[in-house]
Amino acid sequence: MFKLEEVNPKIKIPKDLKKINLKYELIKNFINIHIHHQGKEIIYDLIEPKLTKNETLIFNKLYDGLLQLIDLSPMEFKNKDELIKYFETKIKFLLKEYNYQVSEKSSDKLMYYIYRNFVGLNEIEGLMQDDYIEDINCNGLNTELYIKHRLFGNMKTNIIYKNSELIKNFIIKLAQRCNKHISYSDPFLEGSLADGSRIEGTISEEISPKGPNFSIRKFRRIPFSPTELISSNSISAEAFAYLWYLIEHKSNILIIGGAGVGKTTLLTALLTFIPSNSKIVSIEDTREIRIYHGNWVATVSRESVGGLKIGEVDLNKLLRESFRENPEYVIVGEVRGKETYVMFQGMASGHPTLSTFHSEDVSSVISRLKTPPINLPSSLIELLDIIITVAKNEDKNSMTRRVKKIEEFIKIDEIRGVAETKTIVSYNSKNDSFEYTPMSRILEKISINLGIDPEKIKKTIEKRGKFLLSLVKKEIFDMGEVQKEIENYIYDEK
Incomplete structure (x- = not known):
């Protein structure tokens, strides 16, 4: 059975930030973080498994098929294991339906991205999993997302939205998760996710010339003792x-x-x-x-x-x-x-x-x-x-x-x-x-x-x-x- 095993990393501030080269794992085998120096700034890289061209084609086909097959909301499941089992059953059905043969490694990668995009928050799900991150800021199109790290402050990430429709659809997804409505006539989003994280955003390029943008003030899952x-x-x-x-x-x-x-x-x-x-x-x-x-x-x-x-x-x-x-x-x-x-x-x-x-x-x-x-x-x-x-x-x-x-x-x-x-x-x-x-x-x-x-x-x-x-x-x-x-x-x- 596919598993998403969370890791609780404990990291410390190195003595010399100019030589920082820090790596830590968030989800075993799937989400890793690399914080390092690049020029005069510290960069935060989110590292996920890469899909091959063939895996990408299969993923897109599975994704479209799941949109037609899924008949339950993630909120209806008692826990993550039940939810994963539900998706696994649907994916196995589709793989058989489309006559796709995939290895166990490919199957795990596909399952990870399906879960990430259906249940999680797509490209930024890894950032949401990192308890060291306090804020996530997308300032528009073709510009790197920034995060505020609890130990290292504001950092540029390796995540960039290059497609206007992609980011608009994502902000609409955020609005849905907040039980809010956002549209061109009412282009501002202000709300809270189920975990308490606060969301601000807009989809209007007339208001925001750099393109749709959003910010997330994360709610720490486990309070500081x-x-x-x-x-x-x-x-x-x-x-x-x-x-x-x-x-x-x-x-x-x-x-x-x-x-x-x-x-x-x-x-x-x-x-x-x-x-x-x-x-x-x-x-x-x-x-x-x-x-x-x-x-x-x-x-x-x-x-x-x-x-x-x-x-x-x-x-x-x-x-x-x-x-x-x-x-x-x-x-x-x-x-x-x-x-x-x-x-x-x-x-x-x-x-x-x-x-x-x-x-x-x-x-x-x-x-x-x-x-x-x-x-x-x-x-x-x-x-x-x-x-x-x-x-x-x-x-x-x-x-x-x-x-x-x-x-x-x-x-x-x-x-x-x-x-x-x-x-x-x-x-x-x-x-x-x-x-x-x-x-x-x-x-x-x-x-x-x-x-x-x-x-x-x-x-x-x-x-x-x-x-x-x-x-x-x-x-x-x-x-x-x-x-x-x-x-x-x-x-x-x-």
Whole structure:
């Protein structure tokens, strides 16, 4: 039986990028990646098995035949193996019908391309399989596709669309996968694939002189765990242990930073520290958050139908409804507008909240929160306990992310119009390390309110930091496994 065996490669940034010559496999025997230097730039080559002229003729014949034979949607199958078996049965029938004799090797190649084009995303399916890729950008005809690699940044690929109809049909296929409509009268595509990847595109050459184009913001199939982020030095174990203790004691946390710096990645990792049986409600525009808690309600906003906003369910409405469910934790993927006011009202009602906000620093956050369309009063802003700033590390590789600061929010100085904060964790770019200051006002407040000895709190955080480091040393990186380890640790700690 034909098999598509996924490989989970682990790669590291080489010391000298000018000499990079990196190869890794994604699908055994079918998809390989070669990252190498060419002139003054790094190139990303997607390598697939080549079809001979005869195999290409057979493939085209089989493809046309399958279009007539296929009577089920891929979504109707329970798993990949059932789907492959279905296609194998149809292909065997067609090969016999057309009296084609092919070797096992040729049969596997044909099956791969049939599966890739019917179930996958054609020429870019290999890019979708690579978890190191964050963005895929096709800028038009006769120009190389670009990708954003998690370790090496933007790179040119060896994929080029040279046929206008081919790329138009592919964008229409993307629209169908997003349950969207795209046409010459309505040439813009904006939607999400079933896996959560975000799609933008247009098929009109009048609007886009270089030809039809599309971009895909990929959704990582397996979320980054706290141990993975510690291992990559995005954040320290001490910092995570400190945040773990605060989340456990229901602090309000806002993660800030620019576009593509890993705000949602950090947010998802932090959710691992929410007590396992707690009632959680998450609210998002696009489904990105994935956690392993059983008592979790995930909600996603819905666009309106037509111009009258019929059927629209926005973040504002989802937030208001979520509070009626009396959640112990509210998670908002990202706040931007009026829904922010509702989120802070929820904090005031005693619903601890974790969210992200697009802003470079604390001062700009406060400025945006206090002005239209949000218009928050200082009394509500001061409900924030923690602001975490995430950024790209410009001193190293451009794609390296670091938690730059973790600050406790104290108050807003109305006279000066600035926020007073206390830095607990700061990033030292000179030696790529983190400095932790255990003198915490929030921990002091927890100590007083709950009657816990401050020294006991300090030791608890230290032990948790060492525990997280032990998981890193054991190379326990899978989010599900990390979640179980944390649950077991908390059980033994009590």
